[in-house]
Amino acid sequence: xxxxxxxxxxxxxxxxxxxxxxxxxxxxxxxxxxxxxxxxxxxxxxxxxxxxxxxxxxxxxxxxxxxxxxxxxxxxxxxxxxxxxxxxxxxxxxxxxxxxxxxxxxxxxxxxxxxxxxxxxxxxxxxxxxxxxxxxxxxxxxxxxxxxxxxxxxxxxxxxxxxxxxxxxxxxxxxxxxxxxxxxxx
Amino acid sequence: xxxxxxxxxxxxxxxxxxxxxxxxxxxxxxxxxxxxxxxxxxxxxxxxxxxxxxxxxxxxxxxxxxxxxxxxxxxxxxxxxxxxxxxxxxxxxxxxxxxxxxxxxxxxxxxxxxxxxxxxxxxxxxxxxxxxxxxxxxxxxxxxxxxxxxxxxxxxxxxxxxxxxxxxxxxxxxxxxxxxxxxxxxxxxxxxxxxxxxxxxxxxxxxxxxxxxxxxxxxxxxxxxxxxxxxxxxxxxxxxxxxxxxxxxxxxxxxxxxxxxxxxxxxxxxxxxxxxxxxxxxxxxxxxxxxxxxxxxxxxxxxxxxxxxxxxxxxxxxxxxxxxxxxxxxxxxxxxxxxxxxxxxxxxxxxxxxxxxxxxxxxxxxxxxxxxxxxxxxxxxxxxxxxxxxxxxxxxxxxxxxxxxxxxxxxxxxxxxxxxxxxxxxxxxxxxxxxxxxxxxxxxxxxxxxxxxxxxxxxxxxxxxxxxxxxxxxxxxxxxxxxxxxxxxxxxxxxxxxxxxxxxxxxxxxxxxxxxxxxx
Numbered sequence: 202x203x204x205x206x207x208x209x210x211x212x213x214x215x216x217x218x219x220x221x222x223x224x225x226x227x228x229x230x231x232x233x234x235x236x237x238x239x240x241x242x243x244x245x246x247x248x249x250x251x252x253x254x255x256x257x258x259x260x261x262x263x264x265x266x267x268x269x270x271x272x273x274x275x276x277x278x279x280x281x282x283x284x285x286x287x288x289x290x291x292x293x294x295x296x297x298x299x300x301x302x303x304x305x306x307x308x309x310x311x312x313x314x315x316x317x318x319x320x321x322x323x324x325x326x327x328x329x330x331x332x333x334x335x336x337x338x339x340x341x342x343x344x345x346x347x348x349x350x351x352x353x354x355x356x357x358x359x360x361x362x363x364x365x366x367x368x369x370x371x372x373x374x375x376x377x378x379x380x381x382x383x384x385x386x387x
Numbered sequence: 388x389x390x391x392x393x394x395x396x397x398x399x400x401x402x403x404x405x406x407x408x409x410x411x412x413x414x415x416x417x418x419x420x421x422x423x424x425x426x427x428x429x430x431x432x433x434x435x436x437x438x439x440x441x442x443x444x445x446x447x448x449x450x451x452x453x454x455x456x457x458x459x460x461x462x463x464x465x466x467x468x469x470x471x472x473x474x475x476x477x478x479x480x481x482x483x484x485x486x487x488x489x490x491x492x493x494x495x496x497x498x499x500x501x502x503x504x505x506x507x508x509x510x511x512x513x514x515x516x517x518x519x520x521x522x523x524x525x526x527x528x529x530x531x532x533x534x535x536x537x538x539x540x541x542x543x544x545x546x547x548x549x550x551x552x553x554x555x556x557x558x559x560x561x562x563x564x565x566x567x568x569x570x571x572x573x574x575x576x577x578x579x580x581x582x583x584x585x586x587x588x589x590x591x592x593x594x595x596x597x598x599x600x601x602x603x604x605x606x607x608x609x610x611x612x613x614x615x616x617x618x619x620x621x622x623x624x625x626x627x628x629x630x631x632x633x634x635x636x637x638x639x640x641x642x643x644x645x646x647x648x649x650x651x652x653x654x655x656x657x658x659x660x661x662x663x664x665x666x667x668x669x670x671x672x673x674x675x676x677x678x679x680x681x682x683x684x685x686x687x688x689x690x691x692x693x694x695x696x697x698x699x700x701x702x703x704x705x706x707x708x709x710x711x712x713x714x715x716x717x718x719x720x721x722x723x724x725x726x727x728x729x730x731x732x733x734x735x736x737x738x739x740x741x742x743x744x745x746x747x748x749x750x751x752x753x754x755x756x757x758x759x760x761x762x763x764x765x766x767x768x769x770x771x772x773x774x775x776x777x778x779x780x781x782x783x784x785x786x787x788x789x790x791x792x793x794x795x796x797x798x799x800x801x802x803x804x805x806x807x808x809x810x811x812x813x814x815x816x817x818x819x820x821x822x823x824x825x826x827x828x829x830x831x832x833x834x835x836x837x838x839x840x841x842x843x844x845x846x847x848x849x850x851x852x853x854x855x856x857x858x859x860x861x862x863x864x865x866x867x868x869x870x871x872x873x874x875x876x877x878x879x880x881x882x883x884x885x886x887x888x889x890x891x892x893x894x895x896x897x898x899x900x901x902x903x904x905x906x907x
Contacts, residue, residue, distance in 0.1 A: 209564045210488045217556040221594050228598030228628060236624050317616045323689045374617030
């Protein structure tokens with residue numbers, strides 16, 4: 202056996218244990234934030250920006266029309282009636298467009314909901330700018346009440362020419378419990 | 388440690404308080420074989436249900452538990468502990484060390500495994516049943532829609548992860564510090580090399596798996612939203628984290644298998660391994676590449692084109708070092724004085740079938756084609772060619788090869804060869820037709836299927852029953868050998884075998900290399 206005076210085994214174990222701790226922290230400290238930053242920055246995964254778009258000087262591109270389709274879905278167990286006021290719009294890139302989504306809480310209790318947007322094709326997400334959206338905030342709605350939720354958006358004039366239709370889908374989640382725990386921050 | 392000579396303790400305490408690498412190795416091997424039979428029984432239930440279209444024997448909810456538990460048990464309970472057991476037995480004997488570097492931790496890393504799997508199996512008797520979300524446990528299936536027992540599943544994964552990490556640290560510490568004088572790194576047997584690299588992979592990615600299940604736990608119980616879109620998280624994140632663990636994991640399973648085959652083929656070809664250095668570098672390259680290809684499991688989640696291309700090319704790149712290995716094995720056999728004892732048969736079966744699995748892997752790596760193959764039976768066929776004909780065949784070869792050294796008795800060669808041929812035929816009858824049904828569009832993880840897949844599924848099921856039954860023959864052969872096999876006393880059991888493990892007496896005494904050998 203080797204002399205264990207300076208204990209090389211303990212040194213190896215200490216190094217390896219450090220790697221284990223490092224990799225475990227890596228998941229939480231690097232992977233999760235990095236994933237969110239990348240998705241936001243690159244507009245990938247169909248994620249649109251969670252904050253209002255600051256309109257720069259934009260010229261309206263009259264030469265083409267883009268079809269925007271709206272989809273409203275309830276997540277599992279969400280009882281709200283939730284639908285777009287119009288299912289389809291034809292818009293010019295660069296123009297400011299307005300529409301509303303309709304929601305009704307059929308229950309007798311007050312609820313809070315959060316809509317999560319997704320754009321398809323995912324490639325179009327970074328060209329779809331929302332200047333105002335009900336998805337930026339959570340939506341409280343008293344029991345048996347209805348509401349109109351506004352959406353204002355601009356399709357970027359740099360949108361690739363092969364994209365003629367963009368589908369904007371919202372999924373409505375019941376976050377009443379989370380909101381009461383003051384966890385929801387968006 | 389080994390400086391005063393004594394035999395093993397008597398009775399149960401020998402095993403409960405075992406610190407001897409051979410005893411712990413033996414326990415790992417038996418435990419993994421028990422798990423192999425449990426996971427195999429689940430596979431038999433799956434194949435029995437799929438014998439005919441329509442719902443025959445079990446409910447769909449139970450079917451989902453079977454596919455999930457089959458995968459979890461086979462990956463974490465059978466294959467991984469089997470190779471850890473082999474590492475425990477062989478690494479000290481191959482590098483001329485008296486024992487593993489950390490014998491007490493070794494005891495612990497084994498003994499926390501059985502409770503982890505008892506916990507996992509117990510979930511099947513809990514309200515709502517056991518895990519039914521696939522062995523990949525994608526969120527939100529494993530969070531929002533999971534049965535209540537998922538918490539026990541998470542705890543089980545934590546424990547077995549801990550066991551793997553401790554086992555790996557032990558292997559790294561042993562290989563780095565306990566090599567005999569003169570045993571330089573580039574003289575280490577290839578099995579030691581592949582395990583050395585595998586241990587690093589385990590140390591790097593098991594914490595990531597632990598992180599993933601911890602995030603699930605927090606989402607389920609502590610109100611976080613890592614994987615829940617409602618709270619600003621993203622289910623796709625789960626897939627990235629899981630496969631960042633999961634892809635290195637498949638190499639964790641297959642690299643020790645490469646090591647085993649690299650030991651056995653030279654012994655029966657009676658030639659030194661061709662291209663030893665390139666084997667070492669190929670193993671290291673595969674290990675490195677395994678960290679940058681994870682998203683090829685998730686081409687269909689909606690990645691940008693640049694991402695698909697990167698992961699596609701990086702994945703194809705792995706074929707290069709893998710090809711180096713396959714060609715080296717073939718070249719080792721080339722013009723060798725080959726004999727075809729059972730271990731060699733399993734190794735040749737490994738080379739042929741693993742290569743088929745590698746080629747279907749290349750097909751799957753092509754992003755545009757993968758949209759067709761994704762989640763189909765083609766994928767099932769692919770990974771069973773690398774997991775079963777790869778890992779399990781090589782493990783079987785290893786048992787036949789070293790069993791005479793372990794217990795000093797020779798197994799029944801005729802029964803061994805019979806086991807090989809039944810396994811080989813049964814395996815191919817099971818999984819080859821799954822390529823066809825997969826390409827024709829049969830999805831995986833379903834209890835029922837369209838009528839046009841009926842014939843191939845019936846063939847598949849018959850093959851599975853044959854393959855399953857052949858493992859009982861294996862069990863019988865091993866027990867018969869230990870109880871009443873023909874004694875061997877030759878130190879070198881096999882004429883062409885090389886390495887330090889063949890310089891100790893047969894059967895290997897309780898303590899070996901108490902004084903280190905000199906390696907020239």
